[in-house]
Amino acid sequence: MSASTAIADRATAAAHHPARSRVSARVRGGRFRRFLVPLLLVVLWQAAAQAGLVSSRLLAPPLDIAAAAWTLTASGELPYHLLVSLQRVVAGLAIAITAGVALGLIAGLSRLGEDAVDATLQMLRALPFLALVPLFILWFGIGETTKIALVALGATFPIYLTLFGGIRGVDPKLLEAGRILGLGRAAQIRHIILPSALPQALVGLRYALGTAWLSLVVGEQINATAGIGFLVMDAREFLRTDIIMVGLLVYALLGLGADQLVRALERRALAWRPSLIREA
Amino acid sequence: MAPSVVRLRGLTRRFQGPAAPPVLDRIDLGIAPGEFVALLGRSGSGKTTLLRTLAGLDPVTEGEAVLPQRRAVVFQEPRLLPWKKVWHNVALGLAGEARATRDKALEALREVELSHRAEAWPLTLSGGEAQRTGLARALVRQPELLLLDEPFASLDALTRLRMQSLVAELWQAHRPAVLLVTHDVEEALLLADRVLVLANGRLAEDLPVSLPRPRRRAAEGFDMLRVRLLNILGVDEDGHDAAARAA
Ligand SMILES: Nc1ncnc2c1ncn2[C@@H]1O[C@H](COP(=O)(O)OP(=O)(O)O)[C@@H](O)[C@H]1O
Ligand SMILES: [Mg+2]
Numbered sequence: 001m002s003a004s005t006a007i008a009d010r011a012t013a014a015a016h017h018p019a020r021s022r023v024s025a026r027v028r029g030g031r032f033r034r035f036l037v038p039l040l041l042v043v044l045w046q047a048a049a050q051a052g053l054v055s056s057r058l059l060a061p062p063l064d065i066a067a068a069a070w071t072l073t074a075s076g077e078l079p080y081h082l083l084v085s086l087q088r089v090v091a092g093l094a095i096a097i098t099a100g101v102a103l104g105l106i107a108g109l110s111r112l113g114e115d116a117v118d119a120t121l122q123m124l125r126a127l128p129f130l131a132l133v134p135l136f137i138l139w140f141g142i143g144e145t146t147k148i149a150l151v152a153l154g155a156t157f158p159i160y161l162t163l164f165g166g167i168r169g170v171d172p173k174l175l176e177a178g179r180i181l182g183l184g185r186a187a188q189i190r191h192i193i194l195p196s197a198l199p200q201a202l203v204g205l206r207y208a209l210g211t212a213w214l215s216l217v218v219g220e221q222i223n224a225t226a227g228i229g230f231l232v233m234d235a236r237e238f239l240r241t242d243i244i245m246v247g248l249l250v251y252a253l254l255g256l257g258a259d260q261l262v263r264a265l266e267r268r269a270l271a272w273r274p275s276l277i278r279e280a
Numbered sequence: 281m282a283p284s285v286v287r288l289r290g291l292t293r294r295f296q297g298p299a300a301p302p303v304l305d306r307i308d309l310g311i312a313p314g315e316f317v318a319l320l321g322r323s324g325s326g327k328t329t330l331l332r333t334l335a336g337l338d339p340v341t342e343g344e345a346v347l348p349q350r351r352a353v354v355f356q357e358p359r360l361l362p363w364k365k366v367w368h369n370v371a372l373g374l375a376g377e378a379r380a381t382r383d384k385a386l387e388a389l390r391e392v393e394l395s396h397r398a399e400a401w402p403l404t405l406s407g408g409e410a411q412r413t414g415l416a417r418a419l420v421r422q423p424e425l426l427l428l429d430e431p432f433a434s435l436d437a438l439t440r441l442r443m444q445s446l447v448a449e450l451w452q453a454h455r456p457a458v459l460l461v462t463h464d465v466e467e468a469l470l471l472a473d474r475v476l477v478l479a480n481g482r483l484a485e486d487l488p489v490s491l492p493r494p495r496r497r498a499a500e501g502f503d504m505l506r507v508r509l510l511n512i513l514g515v516d517e518d519g520h521d522a523a524a525r526a527a
Contacts, residue, residue, distance in 0.1 A: 177359040180335055180351070181373035181417070191372060195363040272363045272401045 060242035068242035069249070077231070082250060084226040088144065088219070089212050089254075092151025096208055099152070100159025101201075107160075108167030108197070109189065118164070125157045130218055137222065147219035147227075154215040155208035162204025166197030199273070202266050209258040213251060284310035285424050285457045286334060290343035293329055303329050305481030306343065313424065314455040318468035321478035322513060327461045330478065331429050334459060348457075352418035353427045356434065358410035360402040360417075367398040370417045388420035389413070391453075392446065408439040412446070419450060426456040430463065444470055448494070465509045469502060470495045477512050485512050 042062050048054045049061030056064065072078035103121065106113035133150065140146040170193050178188045220229020228247050235243035286309065293304040303326040311317055321327045332338045333345060335353045360369045371385035389398050392412040402410065411431055418426055428447070432440040448471055451458055462468055468475045469489060477485035487509070491499050 173355070173357070173359055174361060176337060177353075177355070178373070180337065180353050181421075182375075183373050187373070191364070192361060195361070198363075270363075272403065274403045 056241070057239060058241060060240075060245055064242045065245045065249070068240070069246045072231075072243065072246060078246070078250070081226055081228050081231045085216060085220065085228045086254075088147050088227065089151055089216055092148045092215070093155055093208065093212055095148070095152035096155035096212070097159060097205075100156045100204075100208070101163060103156075104160045104163030104167065104201075108164045109193070114164075121157070121160055125161070129154050129157075130215070133218065133222065142223045146222065147216070147224070150215040150219045151212050154211040158204045158207035158211065159201065160204075162207070163197055163201045166200030167193055169200070170196045199266075199270055202262060202269065205265075206259065206262045209262065210255070213255050213258075217251065283313075284346075285313050285348045286311040286459075287346040288333075288343065289345075291330075291333065291340065291345055292342035293326070293333065293338070294342075302481050304333075307481075307483060309476075309483065311425070311457045311459065313457055316451055316458045316460070316471055316473045318460045318462055318472035318475045319478060320462060320465060320468055320475060320509060320513065323463065325478045326481060327478055328429055331427050331459060331461050334425065335427050348424035350421060350423045351425045351427065352421050352423035352456075353429065354411065354414045354418050354431045356430045358402070358405075358414045360405075360410060360413055362402050364402070365398070366394065366400050366402060366405070366413050369402060369413060370420055372417070374420065384420055385416070388416040391419065391450065392416045406439075407435050408443060411435065411443060415447070415450065419454060422454070423456050426451075426458045428458065428460045430461055432467070433463070440467075445494075447471065465506055465513070466497065468509070469505055470497070475505075475509060477509065479512070485509070 045054070046062045049056055049059075054061070060068070069078070103117050107117040107121075108114075129150070132153065133146075136146045136149055140149060174192050174196070175188060178192050183191060216227075217229060220227045221233055224230040224233070228250050232244050232247035235241075235247070288307050288309040291304055291307040291309075292302050294300060294302040307330065319327050319330065329338070331353075333340060334347065335351055336347055337353075360366075361372070364372065367382065367385045367389060370388055371381045374381040374384060376384075386395065386398055389395050392415050394409060394412050394416065397405065397409055397413075402413070405413065414431065431447075432443050435443060444467060447458075447460075451471075460468070460471060469491070472489055475485070475487045475489055476483050477487075487505070489505060491501055491505075496502070
């Protein structure tokens with residue numbers, strides 16, 4: 001962000017200030033209102049099922065789904081599969097973050113690194129990574145490795161791209177100011193380049209989490225013997241739409257939870273940004 | 281006269297090829313230790329280019345430049361790192377133990393009357409506060425040469441007046457040599473020992489200002505110098521463009 005846009009931001013922040021409390025009151029009220037329509041839809045869905053308008057073989061009614069969720073949790077089945085899925089995502093993401101950050105730093109901080117890394121990654125990125133599934137199965141078999149590799153591959157690109165872009169987008173005026181303050185290259189990277197790339201890199205992390213779940217869903221449908229995906233595929237064999245719905249719900253909640261996690265991280269790491277200052 | 285902290289000899293700077301007229305054309309300039317010099321010139325006359333050379337930010341390709349070791353710059357925009365608290369911006373790049381540099385930064389902030397904002401994020405500062413932080417960041421390095429590139433240009437009139445007297449006070453207290461780039465003739469006369477005018481790549485005027493300090497606009501001789509400088513800049517007393525009216 002350049003100094004001049006920063007000032008413009010500050011000006012807008014100041015301009016919005018008087019209206020702030022009213023707006024946030026409306027948002028708080030709206031938060032409950034926002035759930036009204038989905039709630040109504042669930043009630044209608046239940047009513048339709050009980051009236052026999054929707055076949056519960058094709059789509060289980062909400063109460064059945066809740067019951068299935070309860071049974072699966074109580075039996076320990078759901079927690080077990082959830083843990084397996086989580087392990088895959090965490091392992092894949094750990095690899096993706098390590099690789100994405102390393103490659104982003106190499107390409108972002110040196111022209112030589114850019115020449116070595118960027119073209120290759122841009123080409124790989126053009127390939128829809130899920131198309132690599134057959135190749136991965138040949139290379140890694142149908143075990144854990146393929147699933148983790150799939151998560152890792154998909155999540156690496158957004159982290160790499162945003163970090164690279166963030167590093168290259170650093171305001172040259174700030175670098176110049178740093179130079180005249182006597183900062184060496186290492187200090188410039190630490191105090192100027194990396195902090196200025198962080199907001200973008202965190203957006204990349206958010207994208208990475210999104211692709212990670214997608215890869216997980218695909219990966220877990222390849223002959224898995226455990227995990228949420230297995231639970232869903234297994235339930236399909238027995239036409240248990242209630243369990244399938246539980247699996248989908250868990251995927252949704254996991255995605256939501258991960259997003260909240262990154263948001264919390266952003267609030268801490270980017271406390272200096274005017275929008276966040278305004279909320280505080 | 282004391283030995284100069286800055287010496288430029290035949291400094292020439294071009295951005296286009298050798299055929300085009302240079303932005304700076306064989307500039308000779310010396311600045312004595314503790315001297316306050318103002319540099320006037322129309323927009324685009326090369327003031328920032330000259331200041332950047334004195335800051336050591338641009339390479340010297342034609343002519344020679346002797347510069348002091350400790351130089352500090354306050355730019356027109358504050359150029360603070362938004363992710364570092366105000367005091368941390370001031371302490372940035374200072375050598376020494378963390379505790380000691382922090383104390384130095386806080387002391388510099390006290391001098392610019394910003395102690396109460398030491399822990400603030402830069403993006404929450406007003407324009408004047410941001411420029412004062414920039415000033416503290418420059419002063420804390422105890423520069424031999426302080427370079428100010430239109431530091432008050434984007435401030436409102438009242439804040440600008442306060443900043444001008446603050447700069448005068450700090451200069452009296454620390455006595456660095458100062459080069460203040462400005463397009464405001466009165467500002468130059470209120471602050472400087474010497475006023476330079478840059479036109480067509482050359483220093484068209486080098487005018488000593490011997491008015492007593494603290495300076496006042498009402499002082500005898502002030503208005504005469506003002507009119508003279510305005511004429512050199514090609515503007516008549518009422519602010520009309522003299523060249524345009526003659527045409
Ligand atoms: N990096 C650059 N590349 C090309 N032209 C430049 C560059 N910097 C300045 N100039 C040109 O040099 C002239 C003087 O610019 P500058 O020193 O910024 O003027 P001032 O600060 O007096 O307004 C202008 O015509 C400007 O377009
Ligand atoms: Mg300029």
